[in-house]
Amino acid sequence: MLVRSPWSRPHPPHRLVNGLRPLSAWGLAASVLTLLAPVARALEVQVNPTSPQLGDTITVWIQTEQPGSTPTVTLNGDAYPAFALQPTRYRALLPTTPLDAPGRLVLRVTGDGETRNLALNLRGRSFPTQRLWLRGGGANATDTELAQVAAFKEIVTPEKLWQGAFLRPSPGRVSTIFGVRRYYNGVFAQNYYHRGVDYAAGRGAPVVAPADGIVRLIGRESQGFRVHGNTVGLDHGQGVLSIFLHLDRIDVRAGDRLRAGQRLGTIGSTGASTGPHLHWGLYVHGEAIDPVPWRYTGLE
Numbered sequence: 001m002l003v004r005s006p007w008s009r010p011h012p013p014h015r016l017v018n019g020l021r022p023l024s025a026w027g028l029a030a031s032v033l034t035l036l037a038p039v040a041r042a043l044e045v046q047v048n049p050t051s052p053q054l055g056d057t058i059t060v061w062i063q064t065e066q067p068g069s070t071p072t073v074t075l076n077g078d079a080y081p082a083f084a085l086q087p088t089r090y091r092a093l094l095p096t097t098p099l100d101a102p103g104r105l106v107l108r109v110t111g112d113g114e115t116r117n118l119a120l121n122l123r124g125r126s127f128p129t130q131r132l133w134l135r136g137g138g139a140n141a142t143d144t145e146l147a148q149v150a151a152f153k154e155i156v157t158p159e160k161l162w163q164g165a166f167l168r169p170s171p172g173r174v175s176t177i178f179g180v181r182r183y184y185n186g187v188f189a190q191n192y193y194h195r196g197v198d199y200a201a202g203r204g205a206p207v208v209a210p211a212d213g214i215v216r217l218i219g220r221e222s223q224g225f226r227v228h229g230n231t232v233g234l235d236h237g238q239g240v241l242s243i244f245l246h247l248d249r250i251d252v253r254a255g256d257r258l259r260a261g262q263r264l265g266t267i268g269s270t271g272a273s274t275g276p277h278l279h280w281g282l283y284v285h286g287e288a289i290d291p292v293p294w295r296y297t298g299l300e
């Protein structure tokens with residue numbers, strides 16, 4: 001059942017759809033059976049990528065026989081929602097992060113009274129590291145910003161608003177990539193990874209929505225966003241969220257529906273920031289995932 005991929009092999013390009021080996025075998029058996037009798041098609045599951053690496057978002061497509069019975073999906077025991085694409089076709093998005101242990105992942109899908117267990121191999125990946133030497137503490141986040149950002153990250157709305165690949169939210173150069181790990185005073189920070197992508201550009205440069213979404217969070221440095229700075233949170237639907245930090249100006253309001261490419265504010269250096277830059281975090285079900293596959297391929 002295990003989909004194997006040697007760790008030494010470079011990350012394969014994201015393919016559109018990959019049937020897993022056991023399903024292909026099942027599909028063959030099913031087509032033979034169909035010739036013999038009108039056998040109903042049972043639960044079908046497809047996964048992409050079949051050989052994910054740390055930070056990838058795993059897409060699971062599920063075909064059921066009976067309309068209206070939403071399948072359940074768990075990854076290593078954690079449940080994730082599946083959303084209907086058509087009456088008998090569903091999709092779930094599963095986050096992985098640099099904090100996950102590489103190795104075997106168990107995906108379980110239940111629907112039509114059947115259960116499929118699939119094993120995936122989560123490949124390790126080395127991220128760049130930064131060494132920071134700090135004297136005394138840096139700025140601490142306030143309870144206000146922590147509570148509001150935590151509540152934002154839990155938002156899951158059923159309508160899918162994004163279409164195709166995500167746009168670059170800033171014309172600035174990428175100054176820090178996703179997933180960078182840190183040592184503080186020589187000690188590896190077990191729970192830290194760079195939960196987004198930083199773009200460096202001059203103060204006042206535009207920041208645009210990378211995809212359609214609804215503004216769900218506005219935070220201001222003057223109202224307690226001491227670390228995040230001026231902040232916009234955008235809901236792309238189905239548990240996919242963008243957060244934009246350290247903004248100078250905010251040009252949108254909570255509840256606004258934005259189109260991809262629409263300006264939401266400008267680059268700044270508010271909050272805990274050493275120079276003008278945009279931090280864009282892309283979240284799937286509360287976890288910051290690697291935006292690169294979303295930017296270059298898109299997850300439809």
Ligand SMILES: [Zn+2]
Nearest residue numbers: 196197198279
């Ligand atoms: Zn950042």
